[in-house]
Amino acid sequence: QKEVEQNSGPLSVPEGAIASLNCTYSDRGSQSFFWYRQYSGKSPELIMSIYSNGDKEDGRFTAQLNKASQYVSLLIRDSQPSDSATYLCAVSSNDYKLSFGAGTTVTVRA
Amino acid sequence: DVKVTQSSRYLVKRTGEKVFLECVQDMDHENMFWYRQDPGLGLRLIYFSYDVKMKEKGDIPEGYSVSREKKERFSLILESASTNQTSMYLCASSSPTGTGGETQYFGPGTRLLVL
Numbered sequence: 160q161k162e163v164e165q166n167s168g169p170l171s172v173p174e175g176a177i178a179s180l181n182c183t184y185s186d187r188g189s190q191s192f193f194w195y196r197q198y199s200g201k202s203p204e205l206i207m208s209i210y211s212n213g214d215k216e217d218g219r220f221t222a223q224l225n226k227a228s229q230y231v232s233l234l235i236r237d238s239q240p241s242d243s244a245t246y247l248c249a250v251s252s253n254d255y256k257l258s259f260g261a262g263t264t265v266t267v268r269a
Numbered sequence: 270d271v272k273v274t275q276s277s278r279y280l281v282k283r284t285g286e287k288v289f290l291e292c293v294q295d296m297d298h299e300n301m302f303w304y305r306q307d308p309g310l311g312l313r314l315i316y317f318s319y320d321v322k323m324k325e326k327g328d329i330p331e332g333y334s335v336s337r338e339k340k341e342r343f344s345l346i347l348e349s350a351s352t353n354q355t356s357m358y359l360c361a362s363s364s365p366t367g368t369g370g371e372t373q374y375f376g377p378g379t380r381l382l383v384l
Contacts, residue, residue: 191371193372193373201377201378202359202375202376202377202378203312203359203375204375205372205373205374208372247311247312249373251371255300255317255319255363255371256302256314256317256327257312257314257373259311259312259313260311261309261310261311262311
């Protein structure tokens with residue numbers, strides 16, 4: 160079974176700081192990487208996808224991928240209270256199935 | 270916008286009952302998925318379907334079955350509900366992104382309590 164590990168939370172950051180979330184995966188054949196945000200009681204929503212090594216920026220979010228190290232991360236800059244949620248890392252190989260990590264809960268303190 | 274809907278937000282059932290959870294997507298997606306989500310365990314894949322009448326087992330199919338008679342609709346069936354099936358059930362559908370990956374879109378979820 161493909162494994163996806165995320166750094167255990169909860170992660171508490173002050174408003175305006177950078178939140179750093181990490182994810183490692185076991186399947187070297189993984190091709191696609193996703194970060195989902197899930198608010199309490201809600202379903203996951205996609206915030207970032209990344210497919211090649213390096214950084215990908217979208218607003219205050221930056222995803223970083225290093226396939227050699229089997230590592231993907233998400234940085235949230237200028238963290239806001241509305242960023243308080245659980246962040247799920249998901250990984251896919253050549254098929255269309257996703258393997259999810261258990262999630263990291265982020266709390267942004269005002 | 271992609272829309273995935275699930276028939277119920279909350280359900281309470283008794284042990285031994287047959288339970289149907291329905292999912293409908295409006296984007297003509299080929300692939301549909303059923304997950305359950307439990308605290309500390311993340312999302313676990315129960316079943317998925319890549320075409321009408323086609324299905325494949327996921328990681329935890331025991332105690333569940335599925336039906337896909339139409340492309341837009343994917344049903345999860347608990348043949349005889351048990352208390353360990355109390356969970357949040359999430360349906361998703363996916364489309365190719367054009368860069369080799371598939372983006373999954375989730376429904377709002379059904380929180381099932383089995384008494």
